Amino acid sequence: MAQPIEIICVGNELLIGKTLNTNAQWLAKRAKTLGLNTRRITIVGDNVDEISSAVREAIQRNPRFLITTGGLGPTFDDKTLEGIAKALECKLEINEEALKMVKEKYRKYAEEHKMKSELTPPRVKMAKLPEGAKPLFNPIGTAPGVIMEHEDATIVALPGVPSEMKAIFDESVASLLKHVAGDVTFFETNIEVTGVIESEIVPLIDQVMHNNPYVYIKSHPKGAERISRIELHFSTTDKNSGVARKRVSKAFVQLSELIQKKGGKIRPIKTEN
Amino acid sequence: MAQPIEIICVGNELLIGKTLNTNAQWLAKRAKTLGLNTRRITIVGDNVDEISSAVREAIQRNPRFLITTGGLGPTFDDKTLEGIAKALECKLEINEEALKMVKEKYRKYAEEHKMKSELTPPRVKMAKLPEGAKPLFNPIGTAPGVIMEHEDATIVALPGVPSEMKAIFDESVASLLKHVAGDVTFFETNIEVTGVIESEIVPLIDQVMHNNPYVYIKSHPKGAERISRIELHFSTTDKNSGVARKRVSKAFVQLSELIQKKGGKIRPIKTEN
Numbered sequence: 001m002a003q004p005i006e007i008i009c010v011g012n013e014l015l016i017g018k019t020l021n022t023n024a025q026w027l028a029k030r031a032k033t034l035g036l037n038t039r040r041i042t043i044v045g046d047n048v049d050e051i052s053s054a055v056r057e058a059i060q061r062n063p064r065f066l067i068t069t070g071g072l073g074p075t076f077d078d079k080t081l082e083g084i085a086k087a088l089e090c091k092l093e094i095n096e097e098a099l100k101m102v103k104e105k106y107r108k109y110a111e112e113h114k115m116k117s118e119l120t121p122p123r124v125k126m127a128k129l130p131e132g133a134k135p136l137f138n139p140i141g142t143a144p145g146v147i148m149e150h151e152d153a154t155i156v157a158l159p160g161v162p163s164e165m166k167a168i169f170d171e172s173v174a175s176l177l178k179h180v181a182g183d184v185t186f187f188e189t190n191i192e193v194t195g196v197i198e199s200e201i202v203p204l205i206d207q208v209m210h211n212n213p214y215v216y217i218k219s220h221p222k223g224a225e226r227i228s229r230i231e232l233h234f235s236t237t238d239k240n241s242g243v244a245r246k247r248v249s250k251a252f253v254q255l256s257e258l259i260q261k262k263g264g265k266i267r268p269i270k271t272e273n
Numbered sequence: 274m275a276q277p278i279e280i281i282c283v284g285n286e287l288l289i290g291k292t293l294n295t296n297a298q299w300l301a302k303r304a305k306t307l308g309l310n311t312r313r314i315t316i317v318g319d320n321v322d323e324i325s326s327a328v329r330e331a332i333q334r335n336p337r338f339l340i341t342t343g344g345l346g347p348t349f350d351d352k353t354l355e356g357i358a359k360a361l362e363c364k365l366e367i368n369e370e371a372l373k374m375v376k377e378k379y380r381k382y383a384e385e386h387k388m389k390s391e392l393t394p395p396r397v398k399m400a401k402l403p404e405g406a407k408p409l410f411n412p413i414g415t416a417p418g419v420i421m422e423h424e425d426a427t428i429v430a431l432p433g434v435p436s437e438m439k440a441i442f443d444e445s446v447a448s449l450l451k452h453v454a455g456d457v458t459f460f461e462t463n464i465e466v467t468g469v470i471e472s473e474i475v476p477l478i479d480q481v482m483h484n485n486p487y488v489y490i491k492s493h494p495k496g497a498e499r500i501s502r503i504e505l506h507f508s509t510t511d512k513n514s515g516v517a518r519k520r521v522s523k524a525f526v527q528l529s530e531l532i533q534k535k536g537g538k539i540r541p542i543k544t545e546n
Contacts, residue, residue, distance in 0.1 A: 012489070014301070015313075017302025025290045039317075039318070040288075041287070046491075073494065120472060199396045216285070219346075
């Protein structure tokens with residue numbers, strides 16, 4: 001059984017539809033590829049109470065990892081660490097290692113712009129972490145990521161800027177997920193079916209999934225009213241990538257034959273994104 | 274105070290990062306434009322227990338509307354209505370009006386394809402609604418949307434296929450949200466700031482928001498390490514659209530002046546999406 005992970009995305013921009021949540025998709029995909037199961041994604045606004053409720057509720061569901069995005073910057077409404085601290089009933093305190101990272105960023109910036117580097121309160125704010133947390137170096141922006149252990153969960157807070165979120169994840173977080181997941185491969189393939197409608201292939205999917213208990217097949221209707229076009233997504237997870245591939249192949253061949261007998265047409269398609 | 278709304282998106286494809294959640298963004302944007310506040314978005318997989326937990330928890334937070342997307346189709350893993358029924362402790366039962374809608378869709382389809390129209394179990398499944406619920410006509414696909422009242426909340430279940438979700442929302446749901454929200458306008462504007470870094474403009478934003486208590490200003494850093502580019506998003510809500518516009522203008526002028534004094538450059542930009 002793959003280890004569960006939860007994702008919490010923080011930001012009013014996500015709740016007013018200003019920003020499309022590409023971070024959640026990217027993280028969920030990376031987690032899956034690394035062998036973990038994202039069980040829930042929660043999106044809340046820049047509000048300490050909302051963040052702390054979401055964190056507390058997630059922790060109660062015992063995920064192995066809880067990853068947050070957004071709300072680590074210098075502005076008054078960057079409240080993720082305050083929300084995490086409130087949820088875990090611990091204090092925020094200046095972390096010397098984080099402060100050093102922030103200082104160094106502004107020193108470089110000031111040097112390049114021939115100005116004085118000041119450690120103003122908004123800048124110091126980015127180094128105030130929950131007690132016991134450690135900073136994760138941000139190779140692109142200023143606010144460090146944050147990592148801490150709480151009971152059986154590892155909590156990771158990443159910035160909301162996608163390039164910064166991805167860079168910190170790949171440099172400092174991916175290896176931890178991989179270590180916990182062990183050697184697990186996620187294998188997937190997609191086909192497009194035309195010429196039959198979804199309700200006609202439902203019993204065929206049931207039959208093939210019954211015969212192939214480790215393969216998950218999901219249908220996604222894509223066509224408009226009169227043109228039926230269904231994407232079928234086959235996936236499985238296994239320690240052995242050869243086994244995973246063969247397992248999906250077998251289910252794929254079985255289902256393709258059944259669909260063709262019903263008059264459906266099949267073509268393989270690229271996995272989206 | 275705008276009425277709160279919650280969104281729950283159901284689908285394994287969202288939790289493995291296969292699909293980008295454009296539905297949540299579209300609904301959140303429409304809700305905001307209609308004068309409601311999306312307070313939380315939750316994404317869960319095709320699992321009755323996960324769906325029912327998410328629905329139960331959302332209802333406990335007393336939203337005026339709870340909108341779900343996904344999981345209304347004919348396949349075994351379309352479980353949203355089962356999850357809602359479980360959360361509300363009611364039964365699923367065949368709804369005659371929904372059954373008529375489903376029947377009519379397949380009758381037309383069979384007629385066009387010169388085949389016999391059968392009401393197979395996967396097709397009947399789409400007409401099994403929670404007790405007391407009503408179907409919402411789906412002008413594009415087959416599975417009807419669903420609407421029901423529970424305590425002070427209106428629960429709306431929409432399909433996951435974006436074109437169907439949007440069509441049902443616009444035809445049958447938008448007017449209900451508008452009615453509850455009353456005459457409220459959401460007004461927003463964006464500017465791009467270069468030449469200063471985010472932590473430098475934090476105290477300026479604080480000052481302008483203090484002077485303009487009904488305007489919300491959020492900074493979104495967009496640049497890479499050495500090129501600072503910050504998007505500032507100004508927004509407000511008011512019954513009078515002229516008042517809303519003037520209020521944002523005033524805050525915009527004040528903040529622009531302060532930023533320019535610091536050596537920053539400003540240009541208006543289009544609101545994303």
